[in-house]
Amino acid sequence: MKARYLRNIEVSEVGMGCMAFSHGYGQIPDEDYSISAIRNAYAHGCTFFDTAEVYSPGLSGIGHNERIVGKALEDVRENVVIATKLFVDGFDVMREGSVYKAVKRHLTGSLERLRTDYVDLYYLHRVSGVSLEKVAKAMGQLIDEGLIRGWGLSQVDVSTIQRAHEITPLSAVQNIYSMVERDAEKGVIPYCLEHNIGFVPFSPIASGLLSGKITPDTQFESYDDVRNWVPQLSRRNIEGNMPIVEMLKKFAEEKTATPAQISLAWMLHKYPNVVPIPGSKNKQRIIENLNSSLVELTDEEFRSLEKSLNSYPVYEHRGLSR
């Protein structure tokens, strides 16, 4: 697969979001299936894997997902880029004595679960009560110690990125971004482009909406399924968003691709620093999504997609609030 850079970190141009093997989209597969799905993705050319310490069933524990990712990639560790994320709060800092020690304590747990002695990309999952400047400094120290290769922020605006980047340059920003979540185009992506920061869209298929497989009658699962609160996926809003989905389906058919692939190829065409991490717990769909890297849009096709997208209202969005 073609490569892209998150600052100095080389990754396949489409990565893999591993969250759903542990949390967020209903029932999780058994561990053997998840491990083999991750290994299949690697065999298919994917070298960028996204996890977080909090991805566990019902968000009720720590590390379920990191353990799976660690086990799956242990034998090919040097060939892949592993991104994980931490939450750090005032209690952690009080307990450990400093922001640096608190961040390092989280990292030590992740390293153990991921079966490695370094993390390639370490994100602050959300900026919370702890001083961002101190976190940025701590990340710089961890880079100097060789424990992480780069760091990033998630769900942040331009001024937050700026404050952090001035202290320790960021490798990547991971915000929500898709054909129906385009806030990042207004400031965050241009800022990242200008400052050589990678942009990693999460939920790039809009939690499945842009695959064309969701209809107003789709029933989501009752336990640990984010689709029950993603605003675009309420029955009424799915109906409202159907013209976008229908347009995408038609475009995909003409291009002999799938709607999910077109939604990813669109952002790859649009920005050279974007590396999406679609999530799926299904082996075939994981490969389908990775193959979006093979779908080349001409400039004319891209312009026609943009024109269509700009002509439809989007029914609700998540923005930066979650």
Ligand SMILES: NC(=O)c1ccc[n+]([C@@H]2O[C@H](COP(=O)([O-])OP(=O)(O)OC[C@H]3O[C@@H](n4cnc5c(N)ncnc54)[C@H](OP(=O)(O)O)[C@@H]3O)[C@@H](O)[C@H]2O)c1
């Ligand atoms: N930084 C953050 O705060 C944050 C927040 C959310 C997610 N993330 C990361 O971003 C990754 C991706 O986000 P996401 O999983 O929320 O959203 P997503 O990739 O937009 O969509 C995932 C959903 O779409 C379905 N899907 C995926 N590919 C499909 C295809 N080709 N055809 C039909 N359905 C398809 C999946 O179902 P199946 O499983 O049935 O295929 C799943 O229900 C996560 O794994 C996680 O690593 C980060």
